[in-house]
Amino acid sequence: xSCLRIxxxxxxxxxxxxxxxxxxxxxxWLHSYTVARTFQExxxxxxxxxxxxxxxxxxxxxxxFLHDIGQKLRLRGKPSEEGLVEWIRDVLMVxxxxxxxxxxxxxxxxxxxxxxxxxxxxxxxxxxLLWLADRLQGIDNPLAILQLLAEAKxxxxxxxxxALLNITIPQPFMRTLLSRIVHKNLExxxxxEGKLVIPITTPYGLAVxxxxxxxxxxxxxxxxxxxxxxxxxxxxxxxxxxxxxxxxCTNPECKSECSKRKKPSVCREHRxxxxxxxxxxxxxxxxxxxxxxxxxxxxxxxxxxxxxxPDDIRYMFQGISxxxxxxxxxxxxxxxxxxxxxxxxxxxxxxxxxxxxxxxQWMRRLYPGSVNRLMQDVKPYSVDPLCLGEVILRSRAGYxxxxxxxxxxxxxxxxxxxxxxxxxxxxxxxxxxxxxxxTVSSLLYDDNGFEKTLENVANTLPSxxxxxxxxxxxxxxxxxxxxxxxQSHQDEWIRDIIVAGILAAWGLYPLTISETVPSAPSxxxxxxxxxxxxxxxxxxxxxxxxxYTPYVATTMTSLAELNHRANTGENLPALLEVLxxxxxxxxxxxxxxxxxxxxxxxxxxxRIGVRP
Amino acid sequence: xxxxxxLCRYSPDRGIDxxxxxxxxxLRVVVGPGKTSTHxxxxxxxxxxETLVFSVWDRSDEYIPVVAxxxxxxxxxxxxxxxxxxxxxxxxxxxxxxxxxxxPIGSRIRLMNMTVSAIAEMAKRGKLPPVGEKIINHVFxxxxxxxxxxxxxxxxx
Numbered sequence: 001x002s003c004l005r006i007x008x009x010x011x012x013x014x015x016x017x018x019x020x021x022x023x024x025x026x027x028x029w030l031h032s033y034t035v036a037r038t039f040q041e042x043x044x045x046x047x048x049x050x051x052x053x054x055x056x057x058x059x060x061x062x063x064x065f066l067h068d069i070g071q072k073l074r075l076r077g078k079p080s081e082e083g084l085v086e087w088i089r090d091v092l093m094v095x096x097x098x099x100x101x102x103x104x105x106x107x108x109x110x111x112x113x114x115x116x117x118x119x120x121x122x123x124x125x126x127x128x129l130l131w132l133a134d135r136l137q138g139i140d141n142p143l144a145i146l147q148l149l150a151e152a153k154x155x156x157x158x159x160x161x162x163a164l165l166n167i168t169i170p171q172p173f174m175r176t177l178l179s180r181i182v183h184k185n186l187e188x189x190x191x192x193e194g195k196l197v198i199p200i201t202t203p204y205g206l207a208v209x210x211x212x213x214x215x216x217x218x219x220x221x222x223x224x225x226x227x228x229x230x231x232x233x234x235x236x237x238x239x240x241x242x243x244x245x246x247x248x249c250t251n252p253e254c255k256s257e258c259s260k261r262k263k264p265s266v267c268r269e270h271r272x273x274x275x276x277x278x279x280x281x282x283x284x285x286x287x288x289x290x291x292x293x294x295x296x297x298x299x300x301x302x303x304x305x306x307x308x309x310p311d312d313i314r315y316m317f318q319g320i321s322x323x324x325x326x327x328x329x330x331x332x333x334x335x336x337x338x339x340x341x342x343x344x345x346x347x348x349x350x351x352x353x354x355x356x357x358x359x360x361q362w363m364r365r366l367y368p369g370s371v372n373r374l375m376q377d378v379k380p381y382s383v384d385p386l387c388l389g390e391v392i393l394r395s396r397a398g399y400x401x402x403x404x405x406x407x408x409x410x411x412x413x414x415x416x417x418x419x420x421x422x423x424x425x426x427x428x429x430x431x432x433x434x435x436x437x438x439t440v441s442s443l444l445y446d447d448n449g450f451e452k453t454l455e456n457v458a459n460t461l462p463s464x465x466x467x468x469x470x471x472x473x474x475x476x477x478x479x480x481x482x483x484x485x486x487q488s489h490q491d492e493w494i495r496d497i498i499v500a501g502i503l504a505a506w507g508l509y510p511l512t513i514s515e516t517v518p519s520a521p522s523x524x525x526x527x528x529x530x531x532x533x534x535x536x537x538x539x540x541x542x543x544x545x546x547x548y549t550p551y552v553a554t555t556m557t558s559l560a561e562l563n564h565r566a567n568t569g570e571n572l573p574a575l576l577e578v579l580x581x582x583x584x585x586x587x588x589x590x591x592x593x594x595x596x597x598x599x600x601x602x603x604x605x606x607r608i609g610v611r612p
Numbered sequence: 613x614x615x616x617x618x619l620c621r622y623s624p625d626r627g628i629d630x631x632x633x634x635x636x637x638x639l640r641v642v643v644g645p646g647k648t649s650t651h652x653x654x655x656x657x658x659x660x661x662e663t664l665v666f667s668v669w670d671r672s673d674e675y676i677p678v679v680a681x682x683x684x685x686x687x688x689x690x691x692x693x694x695x696x697x698x699x700x701x702x703x704x705x706x707x708x709x710x711x712x713x714x715x716p717i718g719s720r721i722r723l724m725n726m727t728v729s730a731i732a733e734m735a736k737r738g739k740l741p742p743v744g745e746k747i748i749n750h751v752f753x754x755x756x757x758x759x760x761x762x763x764x765x766x767x768x769x
Contacts, residue, residue, distance in 0.1 A: 573722065573725065577722055577726075580719060580722075581715075585711065587629035588627070588628050588629050588723070588727060592726040592727070592729055592730040592733075595636075595733045595734040595737075595738050596738045596739065598741060599734075599738065599740060599741040602633075602742055603739075
């Protein structure tokens with residue numbers, strides 16, 4: 001059975017949403033899952049390096065997952081409260097453990113070797129690995145890992161270093177592409193070169209735990225051209241159009257024909273404009289924007305010419321370098337990122353990629369409006385190549401509204417990828433089924449539909465790949481592009497709140513729903529571009545309010561049921577009113593919006609023995 | 613303190629949802645599940661909450677027991693059930709007073725309507741939450757064969 005499925009069997013939604021920490025908003029489920037997967041990874045690597053008795057992969061996962069659930073659910077030292085013990089024992093036996101084995105594992109609800117570093121079952125070095133996996137969740141500074149490694153050095157007998165890899169370019173989608181390339185390179189290092197490499201994402205870059213004294217990554221620009229799935233950043237039709245237009249620009253006859261007021265149909269088909277033949281900027285050549293696009297992002301129709309980037313960009317790479325690139329300082333200001341660029345294209349050329357630039361999407365520091373109008377007095381300006389890449393990636397993402405998860409706690413890179421897959425599944429499982437009340441409720445724990453949902457999750461997840469979702473290894477962010485603008489303002493509210501509720505119930509928060517990727521981690525359950533409401537505008541890490549998070553998440557989800565009731569003729573006040581109350585009212589609000597979901601949540605809570 | 617009192621009484625550890633579940637449980641047995649009119653379930657609770665919000669808000673400590681006492685459904689005949697209902701209603705009113713003291717009056721009224729609607733919905737259909745079941749089992753424990761017998765359980769007046 002997959003780790004993800006076991007994790008949700010042990011701590012099902014919406015109890016998965018209970019908070020784990022006071023210093024940052026991270027759910028108990030995600031904390032436990034992260035520690036479990038990290039410990040599992042550490043144990044696998046350590047068993048290759050040292051000859052000690054280690055737990056099996058499955059046992060390592062379970063020990064990591066259970067390590068402080070007992071404490072977090074306030075059961076420590078109270079063996080009379082047997083609900084949780086019974087629950088865990090039952091789940092373990094259902095997934096194939098014998099009674100004796102289950103009893104052995106259930107012990108970890110009461111003893112936490114991550115703190116004591118002692119348990120008769122395994123050597124101290126193994127518990128030191130659990131300690132390390134747990135402590136990584138208590139810091140957000142990548143360099144603080146060095147201190148942890150120094151403390152663990154004697155027990156582990158390993159000399160480990162930290163390599164900090166970071167890319168701080170202001171184009172979030174380009175960062176996700178570079179994250180993917182760096183991730184692949186690190187995987188190759190482990191697989192082909194046998195190096196010890198454990199990448200951990202932090203809000204301030206990618207910290208790699210390694211035995212390599214000076215680990216750096218070199219990327220070829222060709223890897224960027226390939227895009228996420230190796231077929232190129234641009235689709236085939238766009239590349240063909242770009243090539244045709246580029247050739248037309250250099251052919252005076254074709255250019256003159258296509259520049260007429262009444263263009264031949266072939267020019268219209270390829271979306272030719274005279275402006276894009278002339279207004280681009282590239283040192284030592286005429287301003288053929290189509291050619292510039294193919295120089296940088298052409299894959300099948302690539303044009304061989306030097307890749308030049310603004311000099312400002314050079315210093316935004318730490319531990320990572322891009323080969324075959326020349327950095328030159330330019331005099332054209334990019335209206336999107338502000339870099340002084342020697343190469344660029346006009347803002348209007350971006351429409352070629354079916355994108356209209358607005359300040360909401362690109363320049364959050366300015367008031368909403370047209371970028372062209374804002375930039376009319378700033379001349380000369382030109383969109384730099386990385387922003388062009390950003391536009392291409394966003395246009396291929398397909399949906400203008402994004403749902404993002406930003407974490408402050410440290411998470412291994414493979415786990416961040418898994419979380420991205422899960423978020424994508426949950427969002428798109430719902431995408432087509434939100435109006436159907438039953439489907440939404442089967443996404444939360446009950447005795448019937450939930451098992452089927454979990455099975456689907458476990459079966460579908462391995463086949464989900466980028467670019468359906470995006471993950472940024474350098475800011476610990478997962479992004480799922482998830483919907484277009486809808487006709488009704490209220491429909492958008494309802495849908496967004498339900499989706500956020502489902503993700504939160506499954507332990508995935510803090511969330512942002514916006515047209516842009518958030519530039520800094522948030523601690524609020526949901527930051528929503530359409531407005532702040534008291535129900536979700538709070539920090540789950542808050543000591544007083546955090547315990548209400550499962551109720552808040554379920555109340556948000558239950559808007560589906562309330563909407564259904566309103567649509568079937570029930571006389572209800574405005575649906576969104578429930579968002580106007582603070583989290584401490586959420587149990588009552590849930591009773592109002594969906595008595596059945598409230599009953600299910602309460603039954604689960606009583607069964608597991610979680611105190612209110 | 614006996615079990616029934618403890619289950620039905622106000623406690624600062626309990627949220628308002630606890631009392632909503634308890635009242636819904638009792639009303640389900642008293643009125644019977646599945647009635648089409650929600651009014652039948654909540655006319656007394658609604659009246660009590662409206663009196664609190666519109667008439668005695670500033671002197672609630674003094675009046676809450678009186679309001680609760682005068683809004684017990686006539687259909688409850690058993691003293692034990694009556695007592696539990698009264699205690700739950702007092703607790704609901706007190707908790708409502710405490711938790712909504714900082715809300716603007718409009719929000720308070722809307723939340724009052726939601727509370728009433730929640731009790732009606734829970735009493736009317738679906739699975740009761742564990743608290744509701746527990747309270748029913750305690751207050752109607754003497755005879756649990758049928759609704760009519762339940763209503764006559766406990767000490768007669």
